Amino acid sequence: MKTKIVTCFLLLSSFLTSAQKLDYSILTIPDSLKQNANAVVRLKQIEINISSQKSMTYKTLSVITVLNEYGLRSLDLGENYDRNNRINKIEAVAYDAFGKELKTYKRKDFKDQSATDDGTIFSDNRVLYLDYTPITYPFTMVYESEIESANTVFIPSWFPMESYLVSTQNTVLTITFKPELKLKIKELNFSDTFPIEKMETPTSVKYTVKNLIAKRPEELAPKFEQLFPKVMFGLSVFSLEGINGNADSWSEMGKWFYDEILNGTNELSEETKNNVKNLVGNEKEPLKKAAIIYKYVQEKTRYVSIQEGIGGWKPMLAKDVDKLGYGDCKALTNYTKALLDQVGVTSYYARLYGDSSKREIDTDIVSFQSNHVILAIPNNNDYVWLECTSQILPFGFQGDFTDDRNAFVIKPNGGEIIKTKTYTESDNLKSVKASYTITEQGNLSGKVHMISKGLQYDDSYSKERASYENQVKAYKEEFSNINNLKIKKIGLTNNSETIEFTEDIELEAEGYAQNSAGKLLFALNAFDQNSYVPKKYRTREFAFQIDRGYTNEAAIEINLPTGFIIEAKPEGITLDTEFGYYKIEFITQTDNKILCQRKMVLKKGFYDKSKYESYRKFRETIAKNDNSKIVITKA
Numbered sequence: 001m002k003t004k005i006v007t008c009f010l011l012l013s014s015f016l017t018s019a020q021k022l023d024y025s026i027l028t029i030p031d032s033l034k035q036n037a038n039a040v041v042r043l044k045q046i047e048i049n050i051s052s053q054k055s056m057t058y059k060t061l062s063v064i065t066v067l068n069e070y071g072l073r074s075l076d077l078g079e080n081y082d083r084n085n086r087i088n089k090i091e092a093v094a095y096d097a098f099g100k101e102l103k104t105y106k107r108k109d110f111k112d113q114s115a116t117d118d119g120t121i122f123s124d125n126r127v128l129y130l131d132y133t134p135i136t137y138p139f140t141m142v143y144e145s146e147i148e149s150a151n152t153v154f155i156p157s158w159f160p161m162e163s164y165l166v167s168t169q170n171t172v173l174t175i176t177f178k179p180e181l182k183l184k185i186k187e188l189n190f191s192d193t194f195p196i197e198k199m200e201t202p203t204s205v206k207y208t209v210k211n212l213i214a215k216r217p218e219e220l221a222p223k224f225e226q227l228f229p230k231v232m233f234g235l236s237v238f239s240l241e242g243i244n245g246n247a248d249s250w251s252e253m254g255k256w257f258y259d260e261i262l263n264g265t266n267e268l269s270e271e272t273k274n275n276v277k278n279l280v281g282n283e284k285e286p287l288k289k290a291a292i293i294y295k296y297v298q299e300k301t302r303y304v305s306i307q308e309g310i311g312g313w314k315p316m317l318a319k320d321v322d323k324l325g326y327g328d329c330k331a332l333t334n335y336t337k338a339l340l341d342q343v344g345v346t347s348y349y350a351r352l353y354g355d356s357s358k359r360e361i362d363t364d365i366v367s368f369q370s371n372h373v374i375l376a377i378p379n380n381n382d383y384v385w386l387e388c389t390s391q392i393l394p395f396g397f398q399g400d401f402t403d404d405r406n407a408f409v410i411k412p413n414g415g416e417i418i419k420t421k422t423y424t425e426s427d428n429l430k431s432v433k434a435s436y437t438i439t440e441q442g443n444l445s446g447k448v449h450m451i452s453k454g455l456q457y458d459d460s461y462s463k464e465r466a467s468y469e470n471q472v473k474a475y476k477e478e479f480s481n482i483n484n485l486k487i488k489k490i491g492l493t494n495n496s497e498t499i500e501f502t503e504d505i506e507l508e509a510e511g512y513a514q515n516s517a518g519k520l521l522f523a524l525n526a527f528d529q530n531s532y533v534p535k536k537y538r539t540r541e542f543a544f545q546i547d548r549g550y551t552n553e554a555a556i557e558i559n560l561p562t563g564f565i566i567e568a569k570p571e572g573i574t575l576d577t578e579f580g581y582y583k584i585e586f587i588t589q590t591d592n593k594i595l596c597q598r599k600m601v602l603k604k605g606f607y608d609k610s611k612y613e614s615y616r617k618f619r620e621t622i623a624k625n626d627n628s629k630i631v632i633t634k635a
Contacts, residue, residue, distance in 0.1 A: 023042075023099065024042070024063065024065070024095045024099035024140040024142070025097065025098045025099040026065060026067075026097050026098070026138050026140075027098070029042070029065065029169065030169075030211070032211070032213055033167035033169055033211065033213060033214070034067065034167070035213065035214065036165060036167075036213070036214040036215065036216050037067060037071075037165060037166060037167045037214035038066070038067055038068055038070040038071035038074065038165045038166065038214075039064055039065060039066045039067055039071030039074040039075075039165075039166045039167075040064070040065045040067065040166070040167045040168075040169060040214075041062065041063075041064050041074075041162060041166060041167065041168045041169060041170075041171060042063040042064065042065055042140070042169050042170065043061065043062065043063040043169065043170050043171070044060075044061075044062045044063075044162075044168070044170070044171040044172070045059075045060070045061040045062070045171075045172050046058070046059070046060055046158070046172070046173045046174070047059040047174050047176075048155065048156075048173075048174070048175045048176070049175075049176045049177075050152055050155075050175070050176070050177040050178065050181060050183075050235070051178070052178065053152060053181060053235075053237050053238065053239050053244060054150050054152065054239040054242075054244075055148070055149075055150065055152070056148070056149045056150075056151075056152045056155070057088075057146060057147065057148050057149075058146070058147040058148075058149065058156070059144075059145070059146045059147075060143070060144065060145045060146075061142075061143075061144050062076075062141075062142070062143045062144075063140060063141075063142050063143075064140065064141050064143075065138055065139070065140045066134065066137065066138055066139055066140070066141065067137065067138045068137050068138070069137065070165070071165075071166070072134070073163075074162065074163065074166050075132065075141060075143075076143075077092060077110075077129055077130035077132060077141070077143055078110070078127050078128060078129025078130065079127065079128055079129075079145050079147055080115050080125060080126070080127050081125075081126055081127070081128065081147070082125050082126065084149060084150040084151050084241060084242075085147060085148070085149045085150075085151065086147070086148045086149075087107075087128055087145065087146070087147055088146040088147070088148055089107075089144060089145055089146040090107050090110055090128055090144070090145045090146075091104070091105060091106055091107065091143075091144055091145075092104075092105040092130055092132075092141060092142060092143045092144070093105070093141070093142045094132070094134075094139060094140070094141055094142075095139060095140040095141075095142070096136065096139055096140075097136070097137075097138045097139065097140075099140070102135075102139070105130055105132075107128075109130065110128045110129055110130050111128070111129055111130070111131055112126060112127075112128050113126065113127060113129075114126055114127075115127040130143075150239060150241075150242065151239060151240055151241060152181070152235055152238045152239050153234075153235070153238040153239065153240040153245065153367075153368050154368060155175075155233035155234060155235070155367075156233075157230055157231060157232045157233070158173045158207060158230070158231040158233075159225070159228065159229070159230055160194065160196065160207070160209045160212060160228075160229050161194075161212050161215070161228045161229065163224065164214070164215055164216060164217040164224070165214050165215075165216065165217070166214055167212060167213055167214040168209070168210075168211075168212040169210065169211060170208075170209075170210050170211075171208070171209055171210075171212075172206070172207070172208045173206065173207045173208075173231070174204065174205075174206045175204060175205050175206075175233065176203060176204045177203060177204070177235075178203070179202050179203055180237065181235045181236065181237045181238075182235060182236035182237055182248070183205070183233060183234075183235060184233065184234040184235065184236065184365050184366065184367065185205065185231060185232070185233055185365075186231070186232040186233075186362060186364050186365035187229075187230075187231050188225070188229065188230045188231070188232070188362075189225075189226070189227060189228055189229050189230060190229055194209060194212065194228070194229045195209060195210075196208070196209045196229060197209065207231060209229075215228075215541070216541075218535075218537065218540065218541060218542050218544075219534050219535045219544075220534060220544035220545060220546070220612075221542040221543070221544060221545070222542070222543060222544075222545045222606070223357060223359070227542055232362060232365050232367065233365075233367070234365050234366060234367030234368075235367075236248050236366075240261075240313060240368075241313065241314075243260050243261070245260065247366060248366065249366060250363070250366055250408065250414075250415045250416065250417055251414035251415055251416065252366075252414065252415075253366055253408075253415050254408065254409070254410045254411060254414045254415015254416065255413065255414045255415065257410050257415065258349075258410050258411065258412055258414075258415075261313060261314050262314075262315070262334065262349060262410065265314065265315050265316075265317050265318060265334055265338075266318050266334065266337065266338035266341065267317065267318060267319050267338075268318055268319055268322060268338055268339070268342065269319055269322065272319075272322050272339075272342075273342050276293060276296065276339050276342050276343055277342060277343060279292060279293075279296060280292050280293070280343045286344075286345045286346075286377070286379075287377070287379060287384060287396075289340075289343050289344070289345050290340060290345050290347070290377055290384070290386075290395070291395040291396075293336065293339045293340055293343065293345070294336065294386055294388075294395045295395070296339070297332065297335065297336050297339065297388060298390070298391045298392070299391075300322075300325060301321065301325050301326055301327060301332055301335070301391075302325065302326050302391065303326070303327070303328065303329070303332065303389040303390075303391075304326045304327065304328060305328050313330070314330070315327070315328075315330035315331045315333070315334035315335075315373075316328075316330070316331035316334070316335075318334055318335045318337075318338035318339075321334075321335040322335065328389075329354075329372055329373040329374070329388065329389050330373045332388040332389055333349055333350075333373045333374060333375045333386075333388045334349060335388075336375055336386065336388045337349060337375055340377075345377065346377070346378055347375050347376065347377045347378075347386075348375070348376045348377075348378075348409045348410060348411055349373060349375065349376075349409075349410045350373065350374050350375065350376045350385075350407040350408060350409045350410065350418075351370035351372070351373055351407065351408045351410070352370050352372055352373075352374065352402060352405060352406065352407040352408065352420065353369070353370055353371055353372065353405065354371055354372030354401050354402055355371075355401065356400045356401055357547070358400075358403070358404055358405050358547060359405070360405050360406055361405070361406040361407070361408060361417065363406060363417050369408075370408060372401075372402070373388075374386060374387055374388065374402055374407070374420075375388055376407065376409050376418065383409075383418060383420075384396045385398050385402065385407075385420055385421060387399070387401070387402060392461075392465070394496035394497075394499050395496070396499075397457075397458075397499050398420060398421045399455065399458035400455055400458055400548070402420055403420055403421055403422065403423060403455070403548075404419070404420060404421070404422040404423070404548075405419070405420055406418070406419060406420075407419070407420050423454045423455050423548065423549075424549065425549030425550055425551050425580075425601050425602060425603055425604065426551055426601075427453065427454035427455075428453070428454035428455045428456050428548065428549065428550035428551065429451075429452070429453045429454060429456060429550070429551045429552075429553070430450065430451070430452045430453075430456040430550070430551070430552050430553070431450065431451045431552075431553045431554075432448065432449070432450050432527055432528050432552070432553065432554035432555070432556070433448075433449045433450075433554075433555050433556075434446060434447060434448040434449065434526070434527045434554070434555075434556045434557070435447055435556065435557035435558075435559070436526060436527075436556070436557075436558060436559070437558075437559040437561075438512065438513055438520065438522065438558070438559065438560055438561055439561055440561040440562075440563070440564070441511075441515065442510075442511050442512060442513035442514065442515045442520050442522070443508065443509065443510050443511065443512065443513075444482070444507075444508060444509045444512035444513070444522075444526065445507070445508040446506075446507060446508070446526070446527075447504070447505065447506050447507075448503070448504070448505040448507070448527050449502070449503070449504050450502070450503040450505075451500055451501070451502050451503075452500065452501045452502075452503075453499065453500055454550075455548060455550070456550060457499055457500065457501050460501045460503070461494055461501045463492060463501075463503070464492050464494050464501075468490070471487075471490055471492075472487045472490075475487050475490075475505060475507070479507075479526070479527060481523065481526070481529045481531070481627070482507075482509045482512060482526060483509065483511065483512070484509045484510045484511055484512075485507060485508075485509045486507060486508050486509065487505065487506075487507050488506040488507055488508060489504075489505070489506035490503075490504075490505055491503070491504035491505075492504075512526070518633060518634050519567065519631055519632065519633045520561075520564070520631070520632050520633075521629050521630070521631050522629055522630065523626075523627050523628065523629050523630075524556070524558055524570070524586055524594060524596045524628070524629070524630050525554070525556060525584065525596050525598060525626050525627070525628075526556065526558075527554065527556055528552060528554035528556070528598055528626070529623075529626040529627060530552075530600065530619075530622055530623060530626055531623045531626070531627070532619060532623065533616065533619050533620045533623050534612075534615065534616045534619055535616075536613075536616060537612070540609040540610075540612045540613070541609065542609055543606065543607060543608055543609050544606075544607050544609065544611075544612050544615065545605070545606050545607070546579070546602060546603065546604050546605050546607075547604065548604055549580070549601070549602050549603045549604040549605075550601075550602055551599070551600070551601045551602075552598070552599070552600045553598070553599050554596070554597070554598040554599075555595065555596075555597050555598075556595070556596040556597075556598075557589075557593065557594075557595055557596075558593070558594045558595075558596060559592060559593055560591075560592040560593070560594070560632055561592070561632075562592060563634055563635055564592070564632040564633060564634055564635065565591070565632065565633060565634075565635045566588070566630065566631075566632055567631040567632060567633045568630065568631040569586055569588070569594075569630050569631075570586055570625070570628035570629070570630065571586075572584050572585035572586050572625070573621070573625050575618060575621060575622070577614070577618050578603070578605075578607075578611075579602065579603055579605070579607075579614075579615050579618050580600065580601045580602040580603045580618070581599065581600070581601040582599070582600045582601070582618075582621070582622050582625075583597075583598070583599050584596070584597070584598045584599075584625050584626065584628075585597050585598075586628075586630070594630070598626075600622065
């Protein structure tokens, strides 16, 4: 009798297991979740348990159906680990389209390798990951992991929508914690569009959301995390690499960081102290002294990445950087600061997100939010910012990696959030003065003189260090409207004092003008064309954003071949809109000389989706008029 009961129980268990796996069939996915989707998150269950100031576990169960090869990027089948982050569990099971098990993967099937790039010389960061190659689509992957961490300063943000073109059927986040640790929560982009349920107790918080339909990306849309729900977390009482902390404000966080992380890292040898003092000499102006020190650091050191233990956050000792001649962003910034201290120049260590897309620190939640370090020098009521990892950037220049964003500036008496330099559209100036001649055969020969400032300097100055072949390639891309282009001569001047980059180019091109029955047809604006036109949408869903503004100015002199007269010439146009300004005119100076004058100003801004089509037409009109053509014929 007992045997029969056990047998029946096993058969029932087998049936239930098989039934559960049938849930992985694509036939059970609602059709609405398949629309626009490369993958569907069937279930994402995250459990975070913060049991003490120095102990946190992070459990993940994810069930993702990958519908096609583009959905592969939605699979995250790996975990990072180091001496303070241990992987307790990691496994996966693959199923076919109808829920039939294909293969089970245990820990031994996951690859173990360094989690850093070739530029990192010291690191204990490693990654355990499954290198999965599907044999068919669609398929479903069930992935489970458990991480135990002593670093409670980092609590991952929650994104119920993981990316574009991915639907979410069911996702749940649960955090349990000790009340005395003071969990901080910041919710962003919550709305009726995303029916998120929240349950909260003194020791836990739980978020649940179902049936989020995949969204298509749109050109010029704000960053993903600005559009879709996100929840950020932090603790007032935390631990970082074994160092305890307690901070409810940015000021307290900065004081803790200064005392516990930076303290004792700025010592230098007496020889180095004397050297830098002699180097500065009798100079009294703080910024001039800082410029001397900055150049000294650029010539003496090079950048390497160091991500070992507390070295991921605590800089190398300044005396070690001085001895070895290398360091990462933390070490080189701290070293520069130590040198400036010796010559009486005040400066501050500053953390921010280094990213050309201008990722921001959210000031509403005090937590660790950064990946890069720069140096801030107070200057009257403003700051001069130094990128200490670069051996070539001019003193005080910020490129698009650190411009216009919040920086966490760490001072002896506390921390402060300060905005880095913001460039206006007039700061980001490119000026073109050029002349060219068209021959009777339609060939072009000319000279171009260009000066770039602001972030346009940032876009151009690297040409100076490029090979001649790569310089030629860059100009062929820049003047891609000119077929058969040949670069005859290149002259480059990088003025680090005025932060201007000057380019003098001599060039020629066969057949620039189309020759038909003795008539020549060509675009007068040969060297400053902008052909970009945003994509047209039948129905726009998201707002759009122009991250940075700029100004382009051009004066181009065109010499026509002798014996030709103008049959048809473009009239030019002026546009003055909320997005920017554009004017192009074609002035006949003599019978065989025309001046093309152009100015384009693009404004930084965040715009409602209702204005997108107006902006698109603005850019379409610019592209059309930049390429407007003249017709000349023999007299």
